[in-house]
Amino acid sequence: MSKLHPRKLKTSKNCISGKVQELPPSGIRKFFDLIASMEGVISLGVGEPDYTTPWHIREAAIYALEKGYTMYTSNSGLPELRQALSGYLISHDGLSYNPTDEILITVGVSEGLDLVMRAILEPGDEVIMPDPCYVAYPASVYLADGIPVRVPTNEENAFKIKAEDIEKLITDRTRAILIGYPANPTGAVIPKEELKQLAELVQEHDLLVISDEVYGQLVYGVEHTCFATLPGMKERTILLNGFSKAYAMTGWRIGYAAAQTDIIKAMNKIHQYTMLCAPIMSQMAAIEALKGAGKEVQEMVRDYDQRRRVMVKGFRDIGLSCFEPKGAFYAFPSIKVTGMTSEEFSEKLLFEEKVAVVPGTAFGQCGEGYIRCCYATSLPEIEEALKRMGKFIKRNRPG
Amino acid sequence: MKQENTMQIFEALEKDARLTHAQLSAMTGIPEAEVEKTVKKAEKDRVILKYKTAIDWAKLGEEQVWALVEVKVAPQRDVGFDSIAERIYKFPQAHSVYLASGTYDVAILVSGKTMQEVAVFVSEKLAPLDTVQSTVTHFILKRYKEDGEILGGGEGLKRLPITP
Ligand SMILES: Cc1ncc(COP(=O)(O)O)c(C=O)c1O
Numbered sequence: 001m002s003k004l005h006p007r008k009l010k011t012s013k014n015c016i017s018g019k020v021q022e023l024p025p026s027g028i029r030k031f032f033d034l035i036a037s038m039e040g041v042i043s044l045g046v047g048e049p050d051y052t053t054p055w056h057i058r059e060a061a062i063y064a065l066e067k068g069y070t071m072y073t074s075n076s077g078l079p080e081l082r083q084a085l086s087g088y089l090i091s092h093d094g095l096s097y098n099p100t101d102e103i104l105i106t107v108g109v110s111e112g113l114d115l116v117m118r119a120i121l122e123p124g125d126e127v128i129m130p131d132p133c134y135v136a137y138p139a140s141v142y143l144a145d146g147i148p149v150r151v152p153t154n155e156e157n158a159f160k161i162k163a164e165d166i167e168k169l170i171t172d173r174t175r176a177i178l179i180g181y182p183a184n185p186t187g188a189v190i191p192k193e194e195l196k197q198l199a200e201l202v203q204e205h206d207l208l209v210i211s212d213e214v215y216g217q218l219v220y221g222v223e224h225t226c227f228a229t230l231p232g233m234k235e236r237t238i239l240l241n242g243f244s245k246a247y248a249m250t251g252w253r254i255g256y257a258a259a260q261t262d263i264i265k266a267m268n269k270i271h272q273y274t275m276l277c278a279p280i281m282s283q284m285a286a287i288e289a290l291k292g293a294g295k296e297v298q299e300m301v302r303d304y305d306q307r308r309r310v311m312v313k314g315f316r317d318i319g320l321s322c323f324e325p326k327g328a329f330y331a332f333p334s335i336k337v338t339g340m341t342s343e344e345f346s347e348k349l350l351f352e353e354k355v356a357v358v359p360g361t362a363f364g365q366c367g368e369g370y371i372r373c374c375y376a377t378s379l380p381e382i383e384e385a386l387k388r389m390g391k392f393i394k395r396n397r398p399g
Numbered sequence: 400m401k402q403e404n405t406m407q408i409f410e411a412l413e414k415d416a417r418l419t420h421a422q423l424s425a426m427t428g429i430p431e432a433e434v435e436k437t438v439k440k441a442e443k444d445r446v447i448l449k450y451k452t453a454i455d456w457a458k459l460g461e462e463q464v465w466a467l468v469e470v471k472v473a474p475q476r477d478v479g480f481d482s483i484a485e486r487i488y489k490f491p492q493a494h495s496v497y498l499a500s501g502t503y504d505v506a507i508l509v510s511g512k513t514m515q516e517v518a519v520f521v522s523e524k525l526a527p528l529d530t531v532q533s534t535v536t537h538f539i540l541k542r543y544k545e546d547g548e549i550l551g552g553g554e555g556l557k558r559l560p561i562t563p
Contacts, residue, residue, distance in 0.1 A: 028561060028562075029561060031561065032559075032560070032561045035560045035561060036560065041560060043560035043561060045560060045561040045562075046558060046559070046560065046561065046562050047562045048558060048562050050556060050558060052554060052556075052557075250562070302407065302410075306407065306411065306426035306427065307426075309425055309426055309427070309428050310422070310425045310426055313425050314425070356560060356561065358561075379415075379422075379426070383422075
């Protein structure tokens, strides 16, 4: 037991493990304090819907509280919710997961990511992921003593991770591939045909796939393919999803993992000690969301689509080349014409025009030369931001 | 698909009548000329009835009294309720007029400057109409939500400026 005793605290620095000291803070939050102290800032730096949760979902949670649902649930989550998810996965994707031991309710995709990495990685195991990608991907691997291996993706290839590029990076330590499409920060979506090539590679090298599909319902004019539906992939895929984005439920902290029994059991083993269970009122709300929020989701998708068009066209009109995002709610325009780095650009834009964006480098080296702009923002704000950015580009364009 | 896109023009205009053709084109991906054609045609066909502004008059200190008036009428041969409805809707005091199912026949939303003004309209214009059998007037005490808008501002956005 002595190993579990706390170290003697000498200085405040000494009490932090080397591992955490070395973990870089999220690049997204870099300007946060600055922005909070400024007035009149239009922020395109957010990563969540500008809708509040549909009322009937909130009302279901209020009702649950009124009825006294304030206790723990089972570790794996309310049976009704797992049942509802199992039904959803069958009707939506044709995937059959047993609600008793193949689905785990988590505190958002965030917890799912952490659990799966801790469940499957030995120290030194490698997990391949795209660059740029969501900030928590490399961090979750690192915290589980794994090694994140980044596959460069680029605008020319529509920011899609390619099987041939992955193959070059596979070693005997490669354990899994981590993908998240539709993608944060690029809005990229990978068509089914190309995912099939990935699946073949996975089969050939006996790998696992962690697929974060939190933006799966937010696609515009294209179809999202759930990775587990590809031939032979259900056994190899850990499907992570949640209610944050599609149902505008970021603050509820509710998501789920679906995978083969062994993996779900292992994840649940960690979950029972570290989280115990997801909040019961959020689980009740999630049941209501699955029951009948289709119409609201559809309306939000339509609105995002309109704003997406306005933003992408707007960037092109002011002279920034912008890859057309097909999913999520981010545009990822190139700012290379200004000759500035992403960080310089973002900082200068904030000071001079009071528009907050996230430098592409927050998501990996391949994000250099790009900025992430969220279009889950009202149209008048998007238009005003574009106006300000237009002025900024005009001033800062060399030649 | 095309039909669905055109619908987006109307849905967007219903929420914000001031959107320009260029803005509508950017939002829907429909070329500007086509947006213009669609809107013009809709105006001509009276699909678009008018462009209006929702105003919270109370905030401007303007008194305005509203009443929901239930009217029981005797339907007439051949014309049913239509001819009495027409008689009623021509009064400018009748803001909205509906035929309703249930315990009464015609529902009218009446507006006026004062309660007196509304009362005079009901008792002197509406009630004496030939086929009107009875009226029940409900004065509106407080308006919470109108045309989908929450008066007084609703909840506001509580989002932080920077999140993952
Ligand atoms: C790609 C991606 N995955 C996961 C998350 C976190 O989701 P949750 O709220 O379910 O933890 C985010 C949030 O920004 C995200 O962008």
